[in-house]
Amino acid sequence: MREIGAFEAKNTLESLLDLVQQGEEIVITRHGKPVARLVKEDAEGDRRARARRAADAIVILSREARLDGLPLKSLIEDGRP
Numbered sequence: 001m002r003e004i005g006a007f008e009a010k011n012t013l014e015s016l017l018d019l020v021q022q023g024e025e026i027v028i029t030r031h032g033k034p035v036a037r038l039v040k041e042d043a044e045g046d047r048r049a050r051a052r053r054a055a056d057a058i059v060i061l062s063r064e065a066r067l068d069g070l071p072l073k074s075l076i077e078d079g080r081p
Helices: 006-011 013-021 041-064 072-079
Strands: 002-005 026-030 033-038
Touching (some): 002 006, 006 013, 006 026, 013 033
Antiparallel strands (some): 026 033
């Protein structure tokens, strides 16, 4: 991952886009603090899709989880006042 200042990023956008297209991630900074990240579009979309599938799997598992034959949901509800 490469960091680059906003001024330089503005002046070298075309070459930065070439690097991103090759798979490199670029962090754009302003006064030394990160403010944006350039990533290849396909890579970001794939990460979001994987995260969504993982979250869906967690939801499904939480519905089916049991402890000594008790549904997890009832245990949670029992613990609430």
